[in-house]
Amino acid sequence: MNNSSNETKQSGRYGTGFGGQYIPETLMAELDKVTQKFNELKNNQQFLTEFHDLLNNYANRPSLLYYAKNMTKDLGGAKIYLKREDLNHTGAHKINNVIGQALVAKYLGKKRLIAETGAGQHGVATATIAALLGMSCEIFMGKEDTDRQKLNVYRMELLGAKVHAVTSGSQVLKDAVNATLQEWASRCEDTFYVMGSAVGPAPFPEMVKYFQSVISQESKQQLQEQEHKLPDMVVACVGGGSNAIGSFANYIDNPSVKLVGVEAAGKGIDTDLTAATVERGSVGIFHGMKSLFMQNSDGQIDPVYSISAGLDYPGIGPEHAALAEANRAEYVGITDDESVQAFEYIAKQEGIIAAIESCHAIAYIEKIAPKMAKDQIIICTLSGRGDKDVASIAKYKGVNIYE
Numbered sequence: 001m002n003n004s005s006n007e008t009k010q011s012g013r014y015g016t017g018f019g020g021q022y023i024p025e026t027l028m029a030e031l032d033k034v035t036q037k038f039n040e041l042k043n044n045q046q047f048l049t050e051f052h053d054l055l056n057n058y059a060n061r062p063s064l065l066y067y068a069k070n071m072t073k074d075l076g077g078a079k080i081y082l083k084r085e086d087l088n089h090t091g092a093h094k095i096n097n098v099i100g101q102a103l104v105a106k107y108l109g110k111k112r113l114i115a116e117t118g119a120g121q122h123g124v125a126t127a128t129i130a131a132l133l134g135m136s137c138e139i140f141m142g143k144e145d146t147d148r149q150k151l152n153v154y155r156m157e158l159l160g161a162k163v164h165a166v167t168s169g170s171q172v173l174k175d176a177v178n179a180t181l182q183e184w185a186s187r188c189e190d191t192f193y194v195m196g197s198a199v200g201p202a203p204f205p206e207m208v209k210y211f212q213s214v215i216s217q218e219s220k221q222q223l224q225e226q227e228h229k230l231p232d233m234v235v236a237c238v239g240g241g242s243n244a245i246g247s248f249a250n251y252i253d254n255p256s257v258k259l260v261g262v263e264a265a266g267k268g269i270d271t272d273l274t275a276a277t278v279e280r281g282s283v284g285i286f287h288g289m290k291s292l293f294m295q296n297s298d299g300q301i302d303p304v305y306s307i308s309a310g311l312d313y314p315g316i317g318p319e320h321a322a323l324a325e326a327n328r329a330e331y332v333g334i335t336d337d338e339s340v341q342a343f344e345y346i347a348k349q350e351g352i353i354a355a356i357e358s359c360h361a362i363a364y365i366e367k368i369a370p371k372m373a374k375d376q377i378i379i380c381t382l383s384g385r386g387d388k389d390v391a392s393i394a395k396y397k398g399v400n401i402y403e
């Protein structure tokens with residue numbers, strides 16, 4: 001790595017200038033404090049012990065690296081391993097990140113956690129860790145989303161969180177992020193914003209990556225034990241990009257490992273009903289960062305769409321924008337239809353009901369594995385479990401299971 005890329009990294013920049021801190025003046029000092037504390041905690045043995053203790057003894061890590069024998073045989077090409085983040089407590093990778101950020105908040109002396117949520121998954125994860133650590137928790141969720149995801153609203157309340165329905169803008173995820181940033185700017189003395197993905201102003205993308213890197217730390221070691229080599233390809237689905245950047249992190253410096261991020265193409269990359277940001281987006285500034293966004297020619301953020309609530313974010317984390325720009329990682333789109341087919345496929349092949357987000361990555365595996373050699377290896381991150389999706393997939397297939 002040359003000096004200039006080191007420098008850009010240090011200032012929270014990636015590639016040709018993605019990332020940064022585009023936020024109100026009132027938050028600058030607070031973000032500086034967070035950055036300083038985070039840098040200190042990375043070398044604080046007590047913090048690291050506490051983090052890994054919660055990962056192992058609360059979240060159920062390490063997660064399995066599971067050899068998907070049936071899929072491998074059926075697809076007839078590369079050997080497929082699944083990194084089972086679906087087996088974590090609360091059923092997805094999100095717990096890794098919220099444990100890390102809640103501990104940073106604790107070490108900063110904060111007593112109150114706030115977070116945005118779209119479908120409710122990140123809100124539930126944040127409420128979970130707040131309950132465990134005895135912190136107060138308030139979640140901001142678009143009014144549209146609170147109506148669509150009543151079960152998750154109830155879950156958060158059950159865990160002791162207060163849920164605010166955000167009525168500004170189009171009342172969806174992007175508006176919830178704005179509302180949470182505003183709340184933080186107006187009250188940061190006792191409050192920490194637990195960011196839901198590898199997005200937002202520095203140091204959030206770096207911090208989220210750090211906490212999610214446990215995925216690839218483990219997978220690299222587990223594959224070494226099982227196969228004594230590196231994988232040829234690592235595949236993960238991408239919303240804001242936290243599970244993907246954690247899945248990629250420990251392989252970025254291994255050029256022989258191909259990295260593939262799978263975005264939600266919705267009804268198709270060429271339609272307006274899509275969330276494939278790398279393919280369809282353009283460079284802009286939103287939610288405190290410079291990155292790629294779905295936007296119109298005036299820079300207004302466009303609505304995005306996917307069957308999968310966890311993937312319909314109109315942007316992508318700045319490091320992914322840089323990895324795409326440098327051609328270090330490839331980003332591909334998978335449609336609703338393809339991911340629903342994969343949802344059924346992995347259930348029947350492997351006896352695993354996987355999150356519809358993760359099934360975008362599985363659908364890509366179905367396409368690419370047969371084209372690879374039998375001695376090649378793919379690791380695919382199963383970001384979450386699919387219990388939450390069963391009713392809506394049934395409906396998509398024309399079955400009303402509540403009849």
Ligand SMILES: *Cc1c(COP(=O)(O)O)cnc(C)c1O
Binds near residue numbers: 093198237239
């Ligand atoms: C939230 C979520 C995602 C997408 O978020 P990333 O930050 O891109 O990882 C993917 N899968 C599951 C199961 C999720 O809950």
